[in-house]
Amino acid sequence: MSAASGRTPRWVAYDVLRAVHSSDAYANLLLPRSLVRAGLSGPDAALATELTYGTLRREGTYDAIIADAAGRPVSAIDPAVLDALRLGAHQLLAMRTPTHAAVNETVRQVRMAAGTSASGFANAVLRRVSERSREEWLERLDASARSDDERLALRYAHPVWVIRAFRRALAAEGRADELDALLEADNVSPIVTLAALPGLAERPEDAVATPYSPIGFRSGGGDPGTVVAASDGRVRVQDEGSQLAALALSRAVPVQEGEVWLDLCAAPGGKTAVLAAEALAHGARLEANEVSPARAGLVRDSVAGVPLQVPVSEEDGRTRAGRGRYDRILVDAPCTGLGALRRRPEARWRKQPADVPALAALQSELLDAAVEALAPGGIVAYVTCSPHLAETAGIVAETLRTHPGELEELDARAVVARISDAPIDLAAGDGEGAGGARAQLWPHRHGTDAMSISLLRRR
Known part of the structure; x- marks a missing residue:
């Protein structure tokens, strides 16, 4: 590829896809930098973004059609x-x-990237693709599927194991009939949501308030990046579900002045910033920890706009916390990220069922460490950006079992409902013995990432 060709939206999208597939790059990190390097903005940047994310989201479907x-x-x-x-x-x-534009531009791209002989093959394939509409292709794929799960996988571009995990999580709420809606929602670009750090910033006058988070809003017009850049770190892009997860910890019960809080797995720092603002407003102290030095730097940058000293350590969270020291701890645990497939579309193709047991073991160890670090009456919020029951309800159930008599599970659903600006539909669940107290957010129901929030208090 020539340097000049890389300045068009199609070439930017192509280069990002190549990096995702050949170098395990993350599109959400690489694409913004690529847009800046190419000098793309406005409609051109929007085109490159849709080409990149739209293609990655539907990759499984497109691969079946191309084959x-x-x-x-x-x-x-x-x-x-x-x-x-x-x-x-x-x-x-x-x-x-x-x-003609889609075919001709793609054939030209193939010719530049792989040579003349490959361009003839690409032309023939795309001509055949163009002979059917999207719905006609989906019906053809439906007919070729060997099971209903495979049909859903081909139609909605999700691996079968993810579909089964989603079905189990919805079934735990008695909502298995929402599966198609969830899968479709995962393939829609999320609306950019911002957070005004409580006590430090206000929603702009022209902003559209988010339905649930009291600190969330959507830009009333213009580039959200401009609002963020002008805020000195007090307004940030953040999913509404992440906002609610942080607020669920800080507002679960009234704060007593002098409390000490810990964000145990803090990177990239969005929830840390919300907690820092909340701690500042109520006379509490906040510490943060992130095992990766590079990601710890992101946490420091994230809290820079809050006039509160937040020390950030770089230790293994399983040994960092200590015993009986903290009044509130956030365990935003490493997870499969299946709840954020809208914004990290390549994750659905990278994660495997074999990843879950190792992650679940780490999650349990981190939550155990947090429980040991709680002072009497202290609260830990266990949060994952995944609805997978093995990463959510199962972890909480195991923690309650291994700490008999030490913990009580608070009603996170009631806490989130109390925080919310509007009535919020949080279905009671009985998955993996969690007792229905866990708050599970969903893209199709709430317009958020599929964030799971559990609250445990030390007796």
Whole structure:
């Protein structure tokens, strides 16, 4: 690829896809930098963003369509050509790009990236793709599926194991019939949500308040980045679910002056900043910890706009906390991230069922360490950006079992409902013995990431 060609939206999207697939890059980190380097803004930046994220979200569906049109599995197609075909399929089937433009631009891209012979193959494949509408292709894929789970996987571009995990989590709430809606919501670009740190910033006059978080809003117009840049770190881009998770800890019960709080797994620091603002307002102290030095730097940057000294340690959270020291602890545990597939679309293709047991073991160890670090009456918020029962209700149930008589589970659903600006539909669940007290947010129901929030208090 030439340097000049990289300045167009299609080339920016292509380069990001290649990096995601060949170097395990993260699109949400790489794309913003790529847009700046290419000098893209406004409609061009929006086009590159839709091409990148839209293609990654629907990659499983497009691969099945490309394989059908090519008459060969995608594993037999040159990866550099395949990424261009994925972008072309997205333009043909999900965007309003004229057929000739989608085909011709993709063929030109393949010619530059992989040579003339590959461009002829790409032209033939895309012509076959263009012969059917999106719905016609989906019906064809439905007919080829060997099970209902495979049908959903092909139609909604989610791995089968993720679909089954989502179904179990919804079924625990008696809401298994919402599965299609959840899968569809995962394929829609999330609306940018901002947080005005409590006591330090206010929602702008032209802002649209979020329905649930009392500190959340959406920009009334213009670039949200401008609002953030002008705020000295007191307004930040943050999912509404993340805002509610931090507030659930700080507002679960009234704060007593002099309390000491800990954010045990703090990076990248969004929840830390909310807790810092809340601690400042109520005379509490906050410490933060992040095992990765690079990510600990992100936490320091995140709290820089709060006039409160927040020491950030760089230790293993399983040994960092100590005993009986803290009144409130946030354990925003490392997890599969299945609740944030809207904004991290490549995660659905990278994570595997085999990842869950190791993560669950780490989650249990971190929560155990936090429990030991709680002072009597102290509260720990166990939070994951995943609805997988093995990472949520199962961890809480195991922690209650291994600390008999030491802990009580607070009603996180009631806490979140009390915090919320509007009535919020939080279904009671009985998954993995959690007793229905856990608050589970959902993209399709709440417009947030699928954030799980549990609250435990030391007796």
